Amino acid sequence: MAKKKGIVTLEGAVKTDAGLNYKGVIMEPVVEKCEGCERIVTFEEEGYCPTYAQPSRKWASGVCNFATHVRAEVDKTGKVKVNPLKASKRAARGR
Ligand code: SF4
Incomplete structure (x- = not known):
C-alpha cells in the first residue's frame, strides 16, 4: 500500500558544469541532510x-x-531541533 509515488521525473534534463539543467532551471545535487x-x-x-x-x-x-x-522545532531556548518524522505522521502533514 505504501507505494512511493513517482510524481516527478527529470526526463529531458541535461547535466552541465553548473548542475543539472532541467527546463532551464539549474539544479544542484541534494545534500547529505x-x-x-x-x-x-x-x-x-x-x-x-x-x-x-x-x-x-x-x-x-x-x-x-x-x-x-x-x-524543525524550536525549543524553549530558541534552539532549532530537527526531528525525524515517522511515516505514519506524514498523513497528517497535508498543509
Ligand atoms: S530535504 Fe528539502 S532540499 Fe532536500 S530533497 Fe527534501 S525538499 Fe529537497
Whole structure:
C-alpha cells in the first residue's frame, strides 16, 4: 500500500558544469541532510530536489521546510531541533 509515488521525473534534463539543467532551471545535487526525503529524484545516480533547486542553500539557513523526513522545532531556548518524522505522521502533514 505504501507505494512511493513517482510524481516527478527529470526526463529531458541535461547535466552541465553548473548542475543539472532541467527546463532551464539549474539544479544542484541534494545534500547529505536531504537523505531520506521523499522528494529526492534520482537522475544518473545523483539525487536532485524538484522542490528546491539548491538544497545546500536550503539547509544553510536551517532546516529545509519542504523536507518530508524531518521537521524543525524550536525549543524553549530558541534552539532549532530537527526531528525525524515517522511515516505514519506524514498523513497528517497535508498543509
Ligand atoms: S525538499 Fe528539502 S530535504 Fe527534501 S530533497 Fe529537497 S532540499 Fe532536500
